Amino acid sequence: MSAAFFSKVASFLRTESSLDALRNILTILLPSSLLFLFWDGHIAVAFAVGTLLASLTDLPGNKADKLTTAAYCIPIFFITSITSSLALHYDSWTIVLLLGIFGFVYTIIALLGFRINVVGNLGLIVASFTIGLRPEDPIQFSLSVTAGAIFFFIVCIAQVYLFPHRSLRYAVEGGISNMAKLIRLKVDCYDEDVPLNKTYKQLSALHARVSDQLESVRSILLRDKYLLAEGNAYSKRWLGKLYQLVDLYELLMAVDNDYETIRETLRGGKTLHTIRRSLAILAFETARLMQSNKEKTFRSIGTSELNRLFLQLEADQRQSSPEKAALIYSISAQLKQLSDILQNIHVSKFAADDSWIESKNFKDFVAPQSSFQTIVKNLNFRSPIFSYAVRMSILLISGGLIGYLLPEYRYASWILLTIILVARPSYTITQKRNYQRIVGSLIGIAISLLLLVFIKNTLVLLVIAALCLYLFLLFNKPNYLVCVIFITITILLGQKLHEGELHDILGSRFAFTLLGSIFAVLGCLAIPINHYRSVEQTTASLYKHFRDYLDKIQESYQTENLNHYDLRLLRKFTQASLAQSYDSLEQFAKEPLRGKAFKADIQHLQTLAYRINALLVGLSVNITKLGLDWNHDAMNSRVNYVQVLIEEAEELLKKLAQSKRTKDSNNVHFQPSK
Template sequence: MGSTNFTKSVLTVIAVVTPLAIGISTGYAEIGVAICFGAFWCNPSDVHGSLKHKVYGILFSAALVMVVSFIGGYLHFSPWLSLVILGVVSFAISMISSYGFRASLISFSGLLALVISFAHTPDQLKIYEYSLLVGLGGMWYLALSLLWFKINPKGQTEEILYETIGRTGKLMKKRGKLISELSNRKKLLKSLFLMQSELTEQHDTLREILILSRKNSGRSVYNGKRVLVLAQLIEMLETAGANPVNYTKMDKQFQAHPEFTALFQNLIFEMAEQLQMIAAIGNKPKKIPKHNHLKDRFDDLALKIQELGKVKDAKSYEAFIMFQNFLEYQEKQFDKIKRIKWLLSDHDVASEEFIDKEILKRFLISQDYSPRILLRNLSFRSTIFRHSLRMSITLMIGFVLGNLFAFQNAYWILLTIILIMRPNYGLTKTRSKDRTVGTIIGGLIATVIVFLVQDVYVYATLALISFVIALSMLQKNYKLSAIYVTLSIVFIYGILQPDVMTVIQYRILDTLLGAALSYLGFLFLWPSWSFQEIRKDVAKSVAANSTYLKEISDFYVHKGTVPTSYRLARKSAFLETSNLSSAFQRMTQEPHSKQKNLNKIYELVELNHNFLSALASLSIYIQHHTTTEASERFNDITSKINENLSSVLKMLSAVSKNSEKMNLDEVISFQKQLPKFQSEQVNLSSNDTHEFKRNHQEEQLIWEQLRWLYSLSANMMKLTSTL
């Protein structure tokens, strides 16, 4: 109930109902309807993000719907002219999506305005007056949105922040399960990839809100503390993926010492639980959980690992080194949790602890709004171009069928098409199914209520409640939202006309036809399949990982302070790997005939994730430990790994693969020559001082990660050469 989605839906109902009620009560119903439409159409662009971007989004929506309403005012003069205008204007509006996510929502507002133009033509107002009033409706919604922001300026930030903390806890819990669930690991990894992708998107949204928010005297400390919390959460994502060795070696050690499996799992689960508790309580500093119990778990585990280290046996010593490294990764997570608790409490934070705003801005992904973006997308190679063309033609077909068979509300077919059709197959198919099922269920519920109740005041109340729930559930549960949309529409028509059963019948029929057209339109009108683009996504991820490896290598060689370029490379690596996971997820939702090389693509996705995991392990270790001087051998190996990655990129870019295939024997030969950490060669009878063990920890972790990275890069080469 307290979510921003719910408050936004209540705000929308107020923005829609108020001018309508005033207009009807004063005898200026058409003015009320025009303002009501303008407010409703600007609602989609009011999404999470900075206040500046939100205001610009609503303003652009208001301008667009005003222009579209003016054009739409002339649609009723000639059906054939209307058909042409519908096709051309819908294509132009859909192309706005070239400018990113917020632009796609502005585009959606324009399409809504265009479709409703077929349903409503002003009788008393001139067309230009009507369109100006629609624009005024957009301004009215913006005013309400800004007023609510003044009343509750922290609401959006708090919701996304605590949601991100909770999701980080879920990610950690899933990571903990990977320690023991060997048979289920593939399934766990798939869901983990998806979760990492969602978390990376949340980091970007939160980063935008916090960095671009105007810092006035009342909110600077608040924003600064939240920025520091975000920094901890981003580092926790990196640490969560880190392993001291690859899973195969890890499994062997846990099988040899099974008592440590439960100890480590319980430790990770406890940390995950603490994060989820912080997320559940929200902004209530006094209820933040204590970490005494968690500290006891760490102490017990550290003691058992130290006891293992006293065993004068090579295999036990190797396990000790690995467990000690793994424990230190978890200690880093614990430190971050403690810091998050401290930042979210009432403690004062010194201003010098805030991260420089100008440096932070470099981590934002800025959207290019130049005309060349639009021109670049005017090609069949562009997914947006094909989607826009597909949308316009499907709408034209829907318009012709609606008029040809004299549907009661033909515009409902068009409305269903713009609500369902999306640039990718998986989402279009899911929305088609959810919209159809939701409409049928909503229709059945409405039928029962209409038979039992014949009261317009009850209908009005139920219509308002259904409308609020429908809008608040739109992003989280589309099927449930479709049920409530149907209920609200049926109840509104129940107030306006007595024959409600006919309305329900046509509502279901129009939805079925619109859903079918959307699905078939995607299948037969220049479909965009993921296998056509996945190669580019893999290449971007490999390139980002390569850059991150170079930054890690430079830092290990030169030591000192972690540079901004290092953090930017890390962000890019996680972002591109996240994008690759999303692209693969879309591919799995497509028809089997379009899932070309699916198993090999999945292997590449998994290899990329494992590569990033190994990089994260190196990164965290060298940042938080005093390391020895980098050897020539280290430089040689990192150079060879980068050579392998360069070869992968060449093959992915369709450069001749023959020369790369010829180098595979050399790659395998070099891999065999790589030194291993040999526990048998360690002189355990010597004085095992802290420095003695620390050097072995560094040796084991660095060489294990380098061997793993080289092996992964070699496997990428082999796999890519077969694609």
């Protein structure tokens, strides 16, 4: 038990985000400590704030990604800090107006991509920190914050030049880790005692995560001109890993029949148990690839056990009816292909085959970059992000106005910080973040109080604050509740050492955090996001991709002319569209006022979409990788079955739309009795 725990801890500490946390804490503390000791304490604090907040904008990516982040982050930090600190310096009401402008602009730029979205969010936090620190010298403060951000990006970009494939390596390993989870979940699909509806929902959610992981690998690899340059020794190696991951994902998603049919056909005997055991070994060996850097290959014991199970499946096939034998043969072929890919995924050299895409077409497999024209098109309330930006602007103006009317305006920073960190487009996510922030703040306050009561040594308290800052950076991405605890301790200890008033600090932290949480919830209810509009758009796009993918599969089979470029591109578009559709349906289901009324239909739609996608991938895999000899009647039967499922999904969506219109109409015409 203890060995497994320490193994998980060691695995966690080896992740990219954990190593980044160590880099970030050193980047923050070393120069800030020198500035504090040999120059000026106020400059050191502002420099540390700039470095800390800039470090939180850093996401995995290649050199171009890091430079893009720096190009947005540095000017945003400077503009925000200088304007906010000047307004505070002159006690001007314009600080409230500035908060409204920042709230809208830094939220709407999320349309330029997730990386810019994070920068915008941190820009809002710069405004909150500026209000909390209330600098005496605005110019010195803003230049110090900006210098901290510049210093961080110098370190970050230098690291990219020294280790250019670092993010790519971690992205590939993250993809393998998610594949292991997917294989473990597939075991339940062949277990008659596990309800399929539950399994389908879990598979759909995991599919979205795996799709994002593969998109991350593509984004880092296929946009790196140096890595893909002709004659680059690394090019074929990394491309091979990407192809292996994509092929592995296809095999895991692919089915020839619905799992209900598979369970019914293979009922009785030990075939289902043999399949489950094979998948369990594949999942274990896949996960083991992530645990050791020295020997990332299958163990001989795992290989020998798999071979024995494959022989058992062949025996079952020979003793079965033609229908059952064909199904066993198909599943067995997929399992063998899985085993081959997993055993070769860390091979340093890959031989290109007919399924590889020409380098000139790589750009088609990378998500297109948004432009400022995208923002212009979304400047209306039909756009969810526009509604969210207006909501954030109003919330920050409200929080800033309350703070402006208080004698100690700096304490309003807790209101603003809570709104920035908690308020999300979805009501459910906002409530979850509220819970995590309030509970984390309470725990952090309690621990800080104990530390300040029993420890009087300033140096010890500084060390504890530095350790908690590192733990905040460590848990910032994986666990928001835990990171709130540690950042609360860090800030409260730092403010106590800086200002000395314990009761004011503790009281303001909790009271204004609670007020900010209330504002965030009221904002969700007052300016709700119409998630159903996203459902209409994403599902319509998904069904179009389903039909395009199905047409191309049918055309490829009938003409016996495989166009791997078209099949891979359509598969990629379909997978991405499925992930977007799942997310929009999930957000609609969580709407506080009407989502629950449609929950059953939404779950049915998600299940149908997953089944259609799995069957489509199954058809594609069988004609491109497994080489099964199907006759046209069998092919047409499977194609017709998928078409029926697509039509069923489209009818269900129409029913959902009609139900929503009826419910909305009833709500509009409802008049309370007098």
